[in-house]
Amino acid sequence: MAFVPPARHLLRAKDAADSRYFEPLGVDDLARAAGLSRAHFSREFRRAFGESPHAYLLTRRLERAAALLRTTDRSVADICFSVGLQSVGSFTTSFTRTYKASPTAYRAAFPPASRHALVPTCILRAHGRPQHRTFREDKDGALN
Amino acid sequence: MIRIANAQLWVHDQDEALAFYTQKLGMEVRADVxxxxxxxxxxxxxxxxxxxxxxIVLMAIPGQPVMDPDTAEQVRSLMAKGFAGTVFLTTDDCQASYEELKARGVEFTEGPEERPYGIDSGFRDPSGNSLRLTEVRLPASV
Structure with missing residues (x-):
């Protein structure tokens, strides 16, 4: 069997974030999915995908939350917990920073999303995931 | 009339890909030359x-003279990162196909879920290529 490129293992971690974001999943769990130590994993993930695993997981959760805000009438707290986040306060802060609008304001700005109906969900998820934003642009990720 | 005959997919290892696409997905070999x-x-x-x-052409990443080592490494890396392509498969019954493939050892990244266009699921081949498995059910209004 041919040598497996290291990035293939990192992809398993990225897939885990995409498929298990609604669980109480953290960077440690993603590192485990890749079979790497946490520090090594975070460094390699960033090198392969251009952002930290923490940022990837958070923006995946925010993308899912944004989709639920657009397409359901579920409460903000319910949506927060159902995308794997534990604190409504942190969720609202991260969401507002990322989308430049609070969850409720964001929801109010969108009409029913029926025009998306025929586009495969995997495409919507890949293209709808927001860029990670932080208050400390320089330091972010070195810690994650 | 122009029709689609083959589409090419890079694979990490042709034997491994062949076993996956035939034994796990149940496809047949069309050519092996x-x-x-x-x-x-x-x-x-x-x-x-x-x-x-x-x-589907299961294409090994070539060496020289077709591809220089740096380019081959870039393609290999893109594929391992999951960015080399996606195959969209359809099925009459997503749940049944999901159970069948899962029983054969296919690791799904997404189980069957209702979408506006039908029931959709997803998995990867051993190379990292993404495959979707969809039971298409278009809404009557579109």
Missing amino acids: TLPEMGDFRWLTVGPADQPDFA
Whole structure:
């Protein structure tokens, strides 16, 4: 069997974030999915995908939350917990920073999303995931 | 009339890909031709038994003179990161196909879920290529 490129293992971690974001999943769990130590994993993930695993997981959760805000009438707290986040306060802060609008304001700005109906969900998820934003642009990720 | 005959997918290892696409996905081999006079280039294609006019080419990442080592490494890396392509498969019954493939050891990244366009699920081949498995059910209004 041919040598497996290291990035293939990192992809398993990225897939885990995409498929298990609604669980109480953290960077440690993603590192485990890749079979790497946490520090090594975070460094390699960033090198392969251009952002930290923490940022990837958070923006995946925010993308899912944004989709639920657009397409359901579920409460903000319910949506927060159902995308794997534990604190409504942190969720609202991260969401507002990322989308430049609070969850409720964001929801109010969108009409029913029926025009998306025929586009495969995997495409919507890949293209709808927001860029990670932080208050400390320089330091972010070195810690994650 | 122009029709689609084959579409190419890079794979990490042709034997591994062949086993996956035939034994796990249940496709049939359409062509498996090795050309010793061309550096043992292997033309390997598979397709669903019920769809004889379309095949996927399982293409090994070539060495020189086709591809220089740096380019080959870039393609290999893109594939391992999951950005080398996606195959969109359809099925009459997503849940049944999901159970069947899962029983054969396919690791799904997404189980069957209701979408506006039907029931959708997803998995990867051993190389990292993404495959979707969808039961298409278009809404009456579109």
